[in-house]
Amino acid sequence: MNIVRPYGDTLDDGKVQLSFTLPIPDGAKGREAARQLVLKWGFKDCDVVHSAPLSAGFSFYVAYGKTESSVDYDSCVADEHSAEASMSMDEVNEFIRRELGRKVVVVGACTGFDAHTVGIDAIMNMKGYNHHYGLERYPEMEAYNLGAQVPNEKLIEFADKVKADAILVSQVVTQKDVHIHNLTQLIELLEARGERGRYICVAGGPRIGNKLAVELGFDVGFGRGAYADDVATFIVKKLAERN
Amino acid sequence: MNIVRPYGDTLDDGKVQLSFTLPIPDGAKGREAARQLVLKWGFKDCDVVHSAPLSAGFSFYVAYGKTESSVDYDSCVADEHSAEASMSMDEVNEFIRRELGRKVVVVGACTGFDAHTVGIDAIMNMKGYNHHYGLERYPEMEAYNLGAQVPNEKLIEFADKVKADAILVSQVVTQKDVHIHNLTQLIELLEARGERGRYICVAGGPRIGNKLAVELGFDVGFGRGAYADDVATFIVKKLAERN
Amino acid sequence: MRAKLGLSQDKISEARELAARICGPVLKFVDGHTSVTVERATLRLAGADDADADGVPVPNLIVDQARDRLADGAFRLYASALARTGDAPERLNRKIAEGLRLTDLPPADEAATARKAQELVNRAESRVRANREFRAARQEEWKDRNHRPLLYLIVATGNIYEDVKQATAAAEQGADVIAVIRTTAQSLLDYVPYGPTTEGFGGTYATQENFRIMRAALDEVSERQKRYILLTNYASGLCMPEIAAMGALERLDMMLNDSMYGILFRDINMYRTFVDQKFSRMLDAWAGIIINTGEDNYLTTSDAYEKAYTVLASQFLNERFAYAAGLPARLMGLGHAFEMDPTIKDGFLYELAQAQMAREIFPEHPLKYMPPTKFMSGDIFKGLVMDTMFNFVSKATDQGIHLLGMLTEAIHTPFMMDRYLAVDNARYVMNNMASFYDEVEFREGGIVRTRAAEVLDRTLEFLRQIEATGLFDAIAEGQFADVKRPKDGGKGLEGLIKKGPRYWNPFEEHLTRTLGLGK
Amino acid sequence: MRAKLGLSQDKISEARELAARICGPVLKFVDGHTSVTVERATLRLAGADDADADGVPVPNLIVDQARDRLADGAFRLYASALARTGDAPERLNRKIAEGLRLTDLPPADEAATARKAQELVNRAESRVRANREFRAARQEEWKDRNHRPLLYLIVATGNIYEDVKQATAAAEQGADVIAVIRTTAQSLLDYVPYGPTTEGFGGTYATQENFRIMRAALDEVSERQKRYILLTNYASGLCMPEIAAMGALERLDMMLNDSMYGILFRDINMYRTFVDQKFSRMLDAWAGIIINTGEDNYLTTSDAYEKAYTVLASQFLNERFAYAAGLPARLMGLGHAFEMDPTIKDGFLYELAQAQMAREIFPEHPLKYMPPTKFMSGDIFKGLVMDTMFNFVSKATDQGIHLLGMLTEAIHTPFMMDRYLAVDNARYVMNNMASFYDEVEFREGGIVRTRAAEVLDRTLEFLRQIEATGLFDAIAEGQFADVKRPKDGGKGLEGLIKKGPRYWNPFEEHLTRTLGLGK
Numbered sequence A, B: 001m002n003i004v005r006p007y008g009d010t011l012d013d014g015k016v017q018l019s020f021t022l023p024i025p026d027g028a029k030g031r032e033a034a035r036q037l038v039l040k041w042g043f044k045d046c047d048v049v050h051s052a053p054l055s056a057g058f059s060f061y062v063a064y065g066k067t068e069s070s071v072d073y074d075s076c077v078a079d080e081h082s083a084e085a086s087m088s089m090d091e092v093n094e095f096i097r098r099e100l101g102r103k104v105v106v107v108g109a110c111t112g113f114d115a116h117t118v119g120i121d122a123i124m125n126m127k128g129y130n131h132h133y134g135l136e137r138y139p140e141m142e143a144y145n146l147g148a149q150v151p152n153e154k155l156i157e158f159a160d161k162v163k164a165d166a167i168l169v170s171q172v173v174t175q176k177d178v179h180i181h182n183l184t185q186l187i188e189l190l191e192a193r194g195e196r197g198r199y200i201c202v203a204g205g206p207r208i209g210n211k212l213a214v215e216l217g218f219d220v221g222f223g224r225g226a227y228a229d230d231v232a233t234f235i236v237k238k239l240a241e242r243n
Numbered sequence C, D: 001m002r003a004k005l006g007l008s009q010d011k012i013s014e015a016r017e018l019a020a021r022i023c024g025p026v027l028k029f030v031d032g033h034t035s036v037t038v039e040r041a042t043l044r045l046a047g048a049d050d051a052d053a054d055g056v057p058v059p060n061l062i063v064d065q066a067r068d069r070l071a072d073g074a075f076r077l078y079a080s081a082l083a084r085t086g087d088a089p090e091r092l093n094r095k096i097a098e099g100l101r102l103t104d105l106p107p108a109d110e111a112a113t114a115r116k117a118q119e120l121v122n123r124a125e126s127r128v129r130a131n132r133e134f135r136a137a138r139q140e141e142w143k144d145r146n147h148r149p150l151l152y153l154i155v156a157t158g159n160i161y162e163d164v165k166q167a168t169a170a171a172e173q174g175a176d177v178i179a180v181i182r183t184t185a186q187s188l189l190d191y192v193p194y195g196p197t198t199e200g201f202g203g204t205y206a207t208q209e210n211f212r213i214m215r216a217a218l219d220e221v222s223e224r225q226k227r228y229i230l231l232t233n234y235a236s237g238l239c240m241p242e243i244a245a246m247g248a249l250e251r252l253d254m255m256l257n258d259s260m261y262g263i264l265f266r267d268i269n270m271y272r273t274f275v276d277q278k279f280s281r282m283l284d285a286w287a288g289i290i291i292n293t294g295e296d297n298y299l300t301t302s303d304a305y306e307k308a309y310t311v312l313a314s315q316f317l318n319e320r321f322a323y324a325a326g327l328p329a330r331l332m333g334l335g336h337a338f339e340m341d342p343t344i345k346d347g348f349l350y351e352l353a354q355a356q357m358a359r360e361i362f363p364e365h366p367l368k369y370m371p372p373t374k375f376m377s378g379d380i381f382k383g384l385v386m387d388t389m390f391n392f393v394s395k396a397t398d399q400g401i402h403l404l405g406m407l408t409e410a411i412h413t414p415f416m417m418d419r420y421l422a423v424d425n426a427r428y429v430m431n432n433m434a435s436f437y438d439e440v441e442f443r444e445g446g447i448v449r450t451r452a453a454e455v456l457d458r459t460l461e462f463l464r465q466i467e468a469t470g471l472f473d474a475i476a477e478g479q480f481a482d483v484k485r486p487k488d489g490g491k492g493l494e495g496l497i498k499k500g501p502r503y504w505n506p507f508e509e510h511l512t513r514t515l516g517l518g519k
């Protein structure tokens, strides 16, 4: 057990900064509404330190609250495939040679109408990202990067054609949960074809968590700060497990 | 009834920005702890968008939460003596002449070891603050500003000596609740002397709310953005009531 | 404008000449072609609007009906139908939406069609002129009430009615320009949706009705604020000329329009893009709409320090294409962006050099300066500080159009409060160092001057190389933004049409004449 | 340092001469006087420490016992007792704490007392020299590892053990200097509390034990970070020389110490202050401690634009008083602050002018630059942006010691995360525009140069006026900071003592000699 609380300048003082907008005019009454709202979140104390009108009917608040809530740090389980556990590029290749004895085929794309290629490129392209080479550079892997705006159907067909081991999907735009829609559809299409089991399905993007990805039927999800090493490690270990 | 919730870019989307420190190392596990903490405050959804190490054992988080909590704006009562209701300097003087028929005597100070004079000066000095003249300039008032670092005893004696109608206290430093201590002591001293009823007691300072002041036994409290007009209006109306 | 960099005027002239030589062959190709969307844009100017029960817009229905005679232009069919039926466009549109096939109607006689054409051109001309005059009058009446640079804010709720709320609030907070961000991938639609819309992702559909709704809302705030609020949308993607036409009719004030954005970043066919682009820009020129070019896109994909010269090269090309379409410099919002890695030592000075260079090379152009986006992260506090530095550079180099950076850039499309914080930041900074431009000089041989000179040199080299290759091939080879786009690849090629000898487009003729583009 | 303002060197010299003439009479007065705290400081150097059961410090007990012979100095009594009893100071201190009255002891013979005195002086000298050498060696070993300007962060929890955590974190985040803010109103205590403390308001008591605890903690981080972390406290208020003495012994590196702060802002008697101040500064000079003067305080009370000249005037006076106490320029952290109303147009340029002017007039002085505080509000986002502009000016004018602005300045003493955001802001900005100073010139006749020249002129006028009035009377009349302080008013006057003919203070003599201050 390691119970922790927010820390301002003294252990357990519980200080938290908040800011938000309310659809009401600015003024003393608005500040009181903001204060009450913060108290509703269970804060014991709230100081609304700033308010400003955003327009006639909207106002902005900055507040500091004091909470008594806590979490047990020891019982928290990281929802991320953290870099610490990952093998390096060389180790991954060595692992493939040793444990799998054949090239691993991966297919990646940014699906739907999402045009953000930089994320999937960071994982797949030769040059990689932040001094981590991309999967295309892994001698023991065959990596196909289909780019952006790729319909799920096309991605699946391509994976089928090249006999892929893993399908990598990037989703960056999340407004109105469009990513959830796109990701779900991919899994549904695979299931409809009876092929979900054939692939390791990997989702990625700045707002994608592992938890979310798994909920949607993927094997894993990678958020911001992911590198090719992490993804490769996951894929090859999973393949080895399946053998 | 006018139920309102935080507004990000759509009505009732409930978006709130938070930031805080936890006494744990930075990392995926820490981000999960931060997320769970935000959920404990009743947020339905939480995206920890940033974390950074502050030192080996402390880490910083920025998060966005989605709340379903709301307040009824109509039922909020402003805890501030807002400028809208205040009379101007001329109106106050006119009011005194008409309703009280004698000069009103006020004594002000920043008490304890608090050395912040600017706040009490803003209310009392001739030149005032932000184009609102201070009480010294009110022809129908006699205003004594004792400055800062004034012990409560001295303030009370002075008030007694000049037969003050109101005592004005400024408290700016609030660390370790030193202001609560100072304010409470003043009221206790007055009560011990059986003189609490003799004065209108006014507290002020950037972190003083009306609610707090009243709780501590004052007649009223003024926070940031208060002007002499507001204070004068309160005092003279109260005096008229008592008559 | 005070020149501070000591740039070589000869080199600048050489770059302009290179741009002219690079664009020449492209413009020649363009003149011989039209496209489905150029035709639809023409129809829209003539009055074609409305949509059928499936939401297919009437201009699309007409062009589909005219499919096998598009080399003649689609306009003839519509004008002839109007002449023959005597219908007002609205009535004819409805009939088409309900199933009427114009090809079933016997053609009207040539003279009647020509008269109808003239009438339609005149009607459009007076509507657009009225828009231009209205804008000019307001801007004159409220001159000096806008910020300098213009503060430009986006709204992107996906719902036009929410957009209106956000835009109104933004204008009240101090925005001079409101851009309604388009829904993800509208670029790729080969039609313009019809009517008011409430469902977009990362933005709101560009529709004529949405334009109208937002324009009316902004005119209202303008009156209240006594400040003309400019409205921006995207004449970009597969329908760029149609959107330009809608913008001309509904008095938009700015349009995102880049000569190569669609090709490079949306994989739209290059021939199609160049053809569509020229007609769009003619419309913008006619309507007094400022174009915003998309050089910032180079820097979100490639490194801003390394690839600074691609921005300048693109500015020269965009300028050349714009002149060729009749746009005067004062309507060219050439783009660039504050996108260098924030960890670079003296990055601020390099940004200053780049922005000042653009200012000096394009002195009459209302440069459009984009905020940091690529290096923004979930650390909203750091983001706010980066935006502060950006605001500083923008004012320090007298940019024309200032896109406000959002502290939440890496997280979500702007919340209302994000926008407020952005405006507040910019207003404070820009007032606090208002006279910096006039005040400060850069040391000879210093970082700023040296950097500007180097970027100009590198740009010349790059332009020479493109000239040698030819623009079409240079794009195909991946010389821009590291993406290779095969000449006959990409979307929309099927909508490109070689003009036939009977090609007739009185709107194009009218524009060519009015804009003084006759050969 | 490049001069960029074209300031008149003649005027600068004239200002220095005026300062010398203004300070002359004050220094003459000072030389004839001592004070209870000067005596206690001397005792502390000699080894007096510890406190009685009520917490009254031994140095106070001794001075109280010597009350009626203070004109001779209190040191004689202590040295004589040590000589007579043969006790080590620690043992004697304990006895005094337990009730021993030194006046009850028969005096030791003169020669023995003199030998003891020499021994005590030597002991202190070698301890302080070791401190100086340790610091110098570390700073040499890790040179170029500190930021330039030095990043200065405060801790203010009120609890020395929490302070240590905060300070360690701050150093790990990048701070070069840690200042332990003192508890509210320690200035007004006429004694220095004893031992480690955990209960302060808005800050932590300055005690020798607290100094030791923090010094040890920072030395540890320094080793880890390979960066010498400087420690700062306040030699200010009624005990300024004692705190300076403690700082000399415990290797503090900087001390807040202003020639008039106590008088103007703490209502301490002026004679007392000047006397205490000179001795404190001699101690700082001896120990290689940088003083930080408090010009910023003028601007938190008065308007920074209007009263800019009071800052410069005070800098000249502080400089003069510091030279007179043996401080070299490199130990003079003259203060100023970024406190102009953020709504002033071109405020940034005025701040730039002021900071650059200070830089040019005091070229070897490690100027201490204070962040915006007065116009900070609950709007932490705006505050962060203001701090960004401040960071910019500081680096742009090559300041020496940079106090980091806190986005929560108007709300609470800094949270740990506030400090992190402050460092992150400064490091980004200062790296991003690192070479600005060398790069940029100010236009002749422009705002910056004109403003600097005006402030210098106004300062000269002000100094002339003070010279005419005399410094004591000028303070009494309210010429500084708009507060009037009667000459015989204020706190602590009763602790002032005219030195008698038999006044003996071998530490003062030693310092005078070492610092080359002999008449």
Ligand code: B12
Residues within 6 Å of the ligand: A108, A113, A114, A115, A116, A117, A118, A119, A120, A122, A123, A129, A168, A169, A170, A171, A172, A173, A174, A175, A202, A203, A204, A205, A206, A207, A222, A223, A224, A225, A226, A227, A231, C181, C182, C183, C184, C185, C201, C202, C203, C265, C297, C300, C301, C373, C374, C375, C376, C377, C408, C409, C410, C411, C412, C413, C414
């Ligand atoms: C660059 C950029 C663009 C460029 C894209 C260029 C390109 N070729 O990709 C351009 C200018 C074209 C663009 C356009 C738009 N953009 Co954009 N863009 C950005 C920006 C600035 C940076 C994104 C980026 O490149 N990040 C760097 C990469 C390396 O990070 P990453 O994508 O997170 O990838 C990492 C991880 O997430 C993970 N990962 C990602 N994918 C995958 C996949 C797998 C399998 C794995 C394992 C891991 C993984 O690994 C990567 C490396 O660590 C962001 C803002 C920001 N600062 O984040 C906005 C942003 C993403 N864009 C946004 C929007 C809305 C748009 C538009 C839709 C706006 C519009 N309506 O016009 C358009 C249209 C694009 C479309 N249809 O999708 C929004 C999305 C909001 C949301 N959450 O819904 C953002 C957040 C900006 C904002 N605040 O509004 N954009």
Ligand code: B12
Residues within 6 Å of the ligand: B108, B113, B114, B115, B116, B117, B118, B119, B120, B122, B123, B129, B168, B169, B170, B171, B172, B173, B174, B175, B202, B203, B204, B205, B206, B207, B222, B223, B224, B225, B226, B227, B231, D181, D182, D183, D184, D185, D201, D202, D203, D265, D297, D300, D301, D373, D374, D375, D376, D377, D408, D409, D410, D411, D412, D413, D414
């Ligand atoms: C100026 C200033 C100083 C100056 C004070 C000069 C002076 N002559 O007053 C100096 C430099 C001396 C100073 C010193 C210290 N300060 Co100070 N200071 C400030 C600062 C920057 C501005 C305060 C101010 O003048 N505000 C302007 C006035 C007009 O606003 P106001 O006080 O809120 O007053 C308004 C209302 O509150 C109300 N009001 C106030 N009083 C009253 C009374 C009545 C009767 C009524 C009706 C209304 C009313 O009306 C006023 C007008 O609207 C603030 C930070 C900030 N930006 O707020 C820190 C701040 C107040 N200081 C602080 C601290 C800790 C100190 C020190 C204790 C630090 C130290 N340990 O050395 C010292 C010691 C002072 C002491 N013993 O009290 C902290 C307090 C933290 C806390 N909440 O506990 C602050 C918030 C800074 C910080 N973040 O650490 N300070």
Ligand SMILES: Cc1ncc(COP(=O)(O)O)c(C=O)c1O
Residues within 6 Å of the ligand: C182, C183, C184, C185, C186, C187, C234, C235, C236, C237, C256, C257, C258, C261, C266, C292, C293, C294, C297
């Ligand atoms: C010129 C141009 N067109 C269009 C867009 C918008 O993107 P989309 O292609 O999704 O409409 C941008 C975005 O930055 C742009 O710069």
Ligand SMILES: Cc1ncc(COP(=O)(O)O)c(C=O)c1O
Residues within 6 Å of the ligand: D182, D183, D184, D185, D186, D187, D234, D235, D236, D237, D256, D257, D258, D261, D266, D292, D293, D294, D297
């Ligand atoms: C020179 C100097 N001394 C002391 C202080 C601290 O205040 P106090 O008097 O409460 O110790 C300051 C605060 O700014 C100062 O500038």
